[in-house]
Amino acid sequence: MSLHTSAIERLCLRDIPLSSYSTYGIGGAASYTALPETVEDLTAIYQDCLAKGLSWYTFGMGSNILFPDQPDPDTVFISLKKLTQLNADQGKWFVSSGTPMSMLSLLGLSGGIDDHDFTFLLPGCLGAGIYMNAKYNHRQICDIIDTVYYIDTASSSLSVQSIPAAECEFAYKKSIFQKHPWMVVGADLNIPVHSEEQIRYINSLIPEWKARGSHPSSLPHFFSFFLGEVHALAGKGFPTPEAMLDIIKYRTSKKHFDYPSCGSVFKNNYDFGVPIGSLVDQLNLKGTEHGGAIISPHHGNMILNQNHATAADIRYLMDVIMEAIDRKFGFVPEPEIVIV
Template structure:
């Protein structure tokens, strides 16, 4: 079926490579090889690539910057579909909302850094907290990324996505509805039915954000704020080692951040092969050089068990194992 999928991709002129190493393509620097690594160039090619993989009845995984992803060890005998080449930004300064905001539309593969940089250059404020966040706009929307007490949904105006309902495909635009969003939750996250099937298969193609025009006089302040947030990430050790940032979601009902609970269990510094619960942050797992997906999974389970045994809380991972 791999050959069947490859032949469909060739006919559709969608770029792909075979037996592609995955570790260099994620922030964790972990993973084996993908039998096919597909790089659609447009939303239409993304839809065609997903549909082809479904027709070939092969496993597939759609990813952006893979900054929250743990690729599997060994051979992934399916298709990894990367959106990183789908990266146009659209902006009309004369298009405003009733509250005076302007709209910036980013395709799913736009790096978050590029989105923040675009806003900075145009003197648009509202996205500064996301300066330094790795990954793409599509991934940030999917996870409803949260940085410095600000969620990506706080900026959202609308989204567009590919939706599969049975055998049918449609492109749907959704205006932002606060009821669909919560802390690190979005309407795009898959829900698994009792029979194991995914009941929600939506793939983000673009997102439109509301920003506030601040004028040239605010440029230096916007730049300074972005630098401040990046410096805080550096100080917290976000970039010391390959990682996927926070491993577990926080839960206010626990009374303390997940990292503090893990630290209170004495797990900081715990290792499994080349993976380690960071000595400087209990909610980080880092790759010290030769970590495997299995090593990372071992530490995730160790932290969950320890926190459950000591506090009775169930830690919910936010990293995704492919």
């Protein structure tokens, strides 16, 4: 390969539909898509974009994104889901941003840590989990983070910087990373001290998982992979904790993995005090269809891609919900999904 091959030529796939990088299964063909496996390759792509006057969009597993039906041809779409690395040390783990959040629960289970149970079957990668401050019940990603490492893409050096979790302005589905063009590349997690043998075992898990080559953006694939992993761990003497069994029950009862979706479409309005899903239910909107999209009959805050829906179909149903809630309850719900 020529020394002059640019990072974009070397690392980008051409004309791949973004639908294959989104749990919604929606999104037209992107001119350039990249899945860098190292921070060096990620930085090289950013530098090349700057040199060529291209813009970029960085994301993870695509489980909270509505990609456009016709992507901008001058944008490089960069998924970090192959940026997976774990360095376990005494009292601290460095976990890179492409690592699935669900993996943290399995690593915790193997290391006798129940603090990560809530991440089980939470779709998405750690980097986006930090950006979104993803949560399940009363536990949020910020609860388990010590320090975040990021690239400030507005700085000319594009060097990796760090920020303590206490300064990340974490709140309900909010973080400082939503205010700046800062791309999370990894984080230190505070972990109890382990034996050397446990540390070796935990360090071996990510490469093992990588070797099986599973970076799914399809929800049924995601579900069966992690269910299989937890069963395999049970077979090795790590029984599945009650909290994780409850998660399986909850998410399967709400049919989270049966149809392509991006989970909850709107953030709850805690000032109003009633979940958006219940308001949609009160408005009798569950089951409303448009094009290939439907408001989930099982969960009023989910819009499903039931039959080749387009981004326009999803946005239409979002507007239906926003207008109806505004008319009846006097506020416009804030989207949780990121519309690109």
